[in-house]
Amino acid sequence: MKKTRKGTALITFVALTAMLSACTPGGGAPAESKNGTAAGGADKKVELRMTWWGAQARHDATLKVIELFEKKYPNIKINGEYMGSDGYFDKLNTQIAGGNAPDLIQLGNNYPDYVARGALLDINPYIGKEIHIENFDKSNIDSGGMDGKLYGIILGSNAYGIAYNTELIKKSGLKPPSGQWTWEEYGKYAQDLTKALGKGYYGAVDESKLPLYLNYFARQSNKTLYKDGKVGLDKDVIAYWFTMWDNYRKAGSTPPAEFTTAYTEAPENSSFVEGKTAMHLIWSNQLNAYQKAMKDEIQVVLPPTGGSGAQQGLWLQPSQFMSVNAKTKNPKEAAMFIDFMVNDPEATMVLGSERGVPGSSKVREALKAKATPVDKKVYDYIDLAAKNSRTPDREIPNGKEFETTLINMSQKVLFGKETIPNASQEVLSAAEKVVNKK
Known part of the structure; x- marks a missing residue:
């Protein structure tokens, strides 16, 4: 059958419309790739920096969790910057002042100081998407928030x-x-x-x-x-x-x-x-x-x-929070790592209770079932302290x-x-x- 110019144009328009609907909002969600990133974005290489303080046991466990995360999301690389508690905040303050702070920042209950400086990102938009908190007590989540905004996810008590x-x-x-x-x-x-x-x-x-x-x-x-x-x-x-x-x-x-x-x-x-x-x-x-x-x-x-x-x-005491730099160029990927750190079964088993008893009830139950004698002492003491606290x-x-x-x-x-x-x-x-x- 002979195709007219008008018919050819119509076919081309329909095909183009179908193509556009697949990659624009309202045209259907993009497929997930095997590594958990959206199809078409799997090749996007993202590099994050993460800073924390602690003893060697914390460093070793955190580096292991980073390694597990990078295996699951090979397009995301995380560079760890860690040290003992002495000098940690001096270095962080210098980085913030110079506009060169890491994407992921471990903070304590001093996080309001950094909120006041405009240094932290409100991560509420990522809750229920990249970060899942359904197994956390409300008080644990609230401890990382101010004025209706959320600036950190609790890593333990x-x-x-x-x-x-x-x-x-x-x-x-x-x-x-x-x-x-x-x-x-x-x-x-x-x-x-x-x-x-x-x-x-x-x-x-x-x-x-x-x-x-x-x-x-x-x-x-x-x-x-x-x-x-x-x-x-x-x-x-x-x-x-x-x-x-x-x-x-x-x-x-x-x-x-x-x-x-x-x-x-x-x-x-x-x-x-x-x-x-x-x-x-x-x-x-x-x-x-x-x-x-x-x-x-x-x-x-x-x-x-x-x-x-x-x-x-x-x-x-909320032990530490993991927060996101307000100036990060990759907030979604930073939020993904926070979720992995506090919810992933393998990651949370590696971290154990070193940063405190985890906020997720699901994680706590899993850890108790496989607790070492030392970890059991930690859980038992927290139970005792909870009865003697206000x-x-x-x-x-x-x-x-x-x-x-x-x-x-x-x-x-x-x-x-x-x-x-x-x-x-x-x-x-x-x-x-x-x-x-x-």
């Missing part, structure tokens, strides 16, 4: 606990601590350990420089570092804190100044790991790293309370500046270079300065 070296306790001849103790009883027990263990050994690490431990202490008298946009504690609470630790040192419950300042007390440089101190405050998610670093078995009990009539100081407070803004002042003042008190009243005023002034900072 932790709680403070007193870790103790079981072998040193046996050597001392004392009964293991039960965790049912006041600050006075804690100090006396540590003093008894020091005496029983002999020269070169101490009952407990000096923890006076830790801001969140000060906050734990303050909460027992219904105070807090930060509440309703204001500093929530006073000079008397800080002075009590410094005085208590000064009394511990004088009693021999904790080591002298030169000994204390020789250690960071991170697993890589710790008197507790070296078996020179018997008790050390840790986050529950650090139990694996400490246990891997030392041969003696560790147990964990609740930290000291304020005694009869005191408020509960403990809280369940709602957490928002962390103090611009917290690094305040932390530096507390560290400096605690060391000056430690070496007798500053009086407790003056040091307490300096710490309070630093808190007020950062809270009022615009």
